[in-house]
Amino acid sequence: MIENAVLVIEDGRIAGCFQGEAPAAPAGEPTTAFDFPGCTILPGLIDTHVHLNLPGDGLSLEDAVREDDGVLVAISMANAARALRAGITTVRDVGGARNTVFHVRRALSLGYGEGPRVLACGQPITITGGHTWYFGGEADGEEGVRHKVRTMAKAGSDFTKVMATGGGTLNTMSWLPSFRLSELMALADESHRLGRRITAHCLCAQAIEWVVQAGFDQIEHGGFLVAADGRQEFDPRAAEKVAKAGIPVTSTLAVGGYMLKEYRARQARGPLPPQDQRIFDRWQRMFDDNLEQFRRMREAGVTWVAGTDAGWRFTAIEGLPLELELMREGGLSAMEAIVAGTGLAARTIGIDDKVGTLKPGRIADVVVVGGDPLADLARLTEVRMVMQAGRVCGSR
Numbered sequence: 355m356i357e358n359a360v361l362v363i364e365d366g367r368i369a370g371c372f373q374g375e376a377p378a379a380p381a382g383e384p385t386t387a388f389d390f391p392g393c394t395i396l397p398g399l400i401d402t403h404v405h406l407n408l409p410g411d412g413l414s415l416e417d418a419v420r421e422d423d424g425v426l427v428a429i430s431m432a433n434a435a436r437a438l439r440a441g442i443t444t445v446r447d448v449g450g451a452r453n454t455v456f457h458v459r460r461a462l463s464l465g466y467g468e469g470p471r472v473l474a475c476g477q478p479i480t481i482t483g484g485h486t487w488y489f490g491g492e493a494d495g496e497e498g499v500r501h502k503v504r505t506m507a508k509a510g511s512d513f514t515k516v517m518a519t520g521g522g523t524l525n526t527m528s529w530l531p532s533f534r535l536s537e538l539m540a541l542a543d544e545s546h547r548l549g550r551r552i553t554a555h556c557l558c559a560q561a562i563e564w565v566v567q568a569g570f571d572q573i574e575h576g577g578f579l580v581a582a583d584g585r586q587e588f589d590p591r592a593a594e595k596v597a598k599a600g601i602p603v604t605s606t607l608a609v610g611g612y613m614l615k616e617y618r619a620r621q622a623r624g625p626l627p628p629q630d631q632r633i634f635d636r637w638q639r640m641f642d643d644n645l646e647q648f649r650r651m652r653e654a655g656v657t658w659v660a661g662t663d664a665g666w667r668f669t670a671i672e673g674l675p676l677e678l679e680l681m682r683e684g685g686l687s688a689m690e691a692i693v694a695g696t697g698l699a700a701r702t703i704g705i706d707d708k709v710g711t712l713k714p715g716r717i718a719d720v721v722v723v724g725g726d727p728l729a730d731l732a733r734l735t736e737v738r739m740v741m742q743a744g745r746v747c748g749s750r
């Protein structure tokens with residue numbers, strides 16, 4: 355933390371960070387100065403788990419994918435613009451329908467619309483009938499999954515995403531591994547052979563152990579479900595294996611956070627119908643379990659990286675500050691939480707040579723927020739300016 359900081363940006367990159375006063379610019383060189391008294395300058399925020407395709411207004415995935423690709427691209431572009439305005443200068447999209455997210459990444463790179471830097475996997479690879487199969491990512495057997503990794507690489511994947519258990523889609527089993535261990539090993543091998551990192555959605559202990567064994571680079575959610583009713587049992591052995599492998603786990607606590615917020619708001623308007631009350635109770639229990647597991651995983655030495663699962667049900671694309679706040683509730687300091695959504699996030703997804711910190715030479719993705727987020731992480735929502743590669747967003 356630098357008090358009275360001056361950040362110098364040159365040709366879209368960080369030139370230096372100084373206390374009090376910056377060295378004078380060479381004579382004749384045009385400079386622009388911005389002054390933000392009482393504010394904090396941070397690296398642009400990075401959300402490592404979003405779904406740009408999904409509106410985050412409560413719509414289920416089943417309903418969202420009824421829309422044609424053109425509409426999904428439009429939703430994604432709208433989400434991208436909102437994310438950037440919220441100071442989120444990089445998102446990693448961990449699953450969309452068909453090639454829609456690649457189209458979005460391309461359109462943004464051509465300058466059509468504003469949005470964060472997008473890293474995309476395309477379709478998450480899933481077993482036949484598995485979690486999010488509607489996106490088009492079904493593949494089975496060792497040869498089948500290798501072919502799917504290659505197909506996504508051909509379409510433009512930056513990394514590979516695998517659904518190693520079921521999830522919150524109809525008729526999938528979150529409490530059981532989806533792929534066999536041999537398929538997971540083929541997935542990791544093929545992805546690495548093609549120079550791509552690989553991450554897995556895991557909601558049960560067995561799947562966690564298997565993806566560690568298969569050599570995956572990261573785990574999403576890291577849940578410990580044991581039954582269809584949402585019960586979880588923390589498994590210290592699985593946590594220890596993750597810690598030992600040094601694989602970061604993406605937190606996604608905001609999903610529960612937003613879900614509870616929504617149902618609390620409904621409750622405030624009047625008594626909930628029994629069906630809604632059941633959903634509310636179930637999410638309350640799962641959220642408490644998730645927070646407890648967050649603490650225990652951390653105690654076991656697991657590294658948590660920030661990701662919201664934005665788009666999923668009520669999770670807003672601007673949800674990263676809430677995610678960081680929940681990570682702090684789970685035992686991180688405010689600074690650790692901010693690092694989990696900036697520098698550590700960049701390192702986890704392999705772009706720390708470009709963004710994530712304000713080191714000289716890095717691309718100038720910068721956000722300015724009101725007040726001191728170390729005193730109150732909610733300050734991260736008071737965005738005063740967003741800069742992408744040295745360009746002030748909204749200024750074009």
Ligand SMILES: [Zn+2]
Nearest residue numbers: 403448663666
């Ligand atoms: Zn997700």
